[in-house]
Amino acid sequence: MNFLVTGGAGFIGSFLVDELLKRKHKVVIYDVLDKQVHLGKIPYYLNKKAKFIQADVRDYNKLKKTIVEEKIDIIYHFAAKVGVGQSQYQIKEYMDVNVGGTSNLLDILVNNKTNVKKLIVASSMSTYGEGVYYCKKCKIEFQPELRTKQQLDKCIWEILCPKCKNVVEPKLTPETAKQVCHSIYALSKKVQEEMCLIIGKTYHIPTVALRFFNVFGPRQSLSNPYTGVAAIFMSRIKNNKPPIIFEDGLQTRDFVYVEDVVQACILALKPQADYNVYNVGCAKPVKILDVATTIAKFYNSDIKPEIRNKYRKGDIRHCIADITKIKKDLGYKPKFSFEEGIKKLINWAKTAQAKDFYEQAEKELKEKGLV
Numbered sequence: 001m002n003f004l005v006t007g008g009a010g011f012i013g014s015f016l017v018d019e020l021l022k023r024k025h026k027v028v029i030y031d032v033l034d035k036q037v038h039l040g041k042i043p044y045y046l047n048k049k050a051k052f053i054q055a056d057v058r059d060y061n062k063l064k065k066t067i068v069e070e071k072i073d074i075i076y077h078f079a080a081k082v083g084v085g086q087s088q089y090q091i092k093e094y095m096d097v098n099v100g101g102t103s104n105l106l107d108i109l110v111n112n113k114t115n116v117k118k119l120i121v122a123s124s125m126s127t128y129g130e131g132v133y134y135c136k137k138c139k140i141e142f143q144p145e146l147r148t149k150q151q152l153d154k155c156i157w158e159i160l161c162p163k164c165k166n167v168v169e170p171k172l173t174p175e176t177a178k179q180v181c182h183s184i185y186a187l188s189k190k191v192q193e194e195m196c197l198i199i200g201k202t203y204h205i206p207t208v209a210l211r212f213f214n215v216f217g218p219r220q221s222l223s224n225p226y227t228g229v230a231a232i233f234m235s236r237i238k239n240n241k242p243p244i245i246f247e248d249g250l251q252t253r254d255f256v257y258v259e260d261v262v263q264a265c266i267l268a269l270k271p272q273a274d275y276n277v278y279n280v281g282c283a284k285p286v287k288i289l290d291v292a293t294t295i296a297k298f299y300n301s302d303i304k305p306e307i308r309n310k311y312r313k314g315d316i317r318h319c320i321a322d323i324t325k326i327k328k329d330l331g332y333k334p335k336f337s338f339e340e341g342i343k344k345l346i347n348w349a350k351t352a353q354a355k356d357f358y359e360q361a362e363k364e365l366k367e368k369g370l371v
Contacts, residue, residue, distance in 0.1 A: 007078035057101030087185035098188035129180035131319035213281030217258030218348035249289030281321025
């Protein structure tokens, strides 16, 4: 089979490329090599057994030529601008790449004779906004809007019941939960997955959308201050600086190791996955504070995180994946614990370049009124 992986030089895409090549497939990597991620260099880990095409998904003719001439059978569409905060002021760039690039891809599939038999698109947990919560007193389950400025100004961080105003407990978030986008990035990913599924169903191109939760592991750029929180904390500690934590550090996320994400991507090739949306996570909450302290511990560092007790606009409190559907349909089972994944990240990070641009990124967010 001939596979195309857009964004295949990136963090998740490169691991997927390695796995596809192990399975004796022909793989074409299509990647612009974003300077913010790759610092203008071809990454050392780029698999030489794959054909590499450096190009932008916004380049319609180049993308068309690649799909047609390489006789692509299956496409993994991972090319995207990533970063919630940055998306709030680089609006045109994020929508051009994430939505415009996807528009090009789908337009090519619809209006040209291709060999494409399946499309798998990377979506995001950010499309949910806040996760699902339950109030024991009122016995209601609900998905709240963002916390109000009035609440956050009082440093009341947890989600409150809309009826009794008591603190409620987070529950697992299923694929049936509402998608309540609070950033341009989230909106662009929501539009991406909806576009792909609409066109897939209309033209009978089997399509699968995978909503990735907080993916972490080796190869995640340690110099990109808008990447995943584990990589940002790793970069800070590696540069002998404290990780910066907003609110009280007790907010939780679902961290999933990159090789488990690749497992889900391979399972999505199964016919029973067609036209479905799946959460890809571990279904286990991890406190943001624990991310920082775990990295410091395994890195043998005495650096303590700096807890700001301040907030960023648009941040959510808790969102953890319900992975019942992908386990039942496709046999997905996470193999790596959070601690195992962090150890692998640290072993890789010892020799990886890590330029700390966090202060610069935070300055930008402040200038745009997001902090």
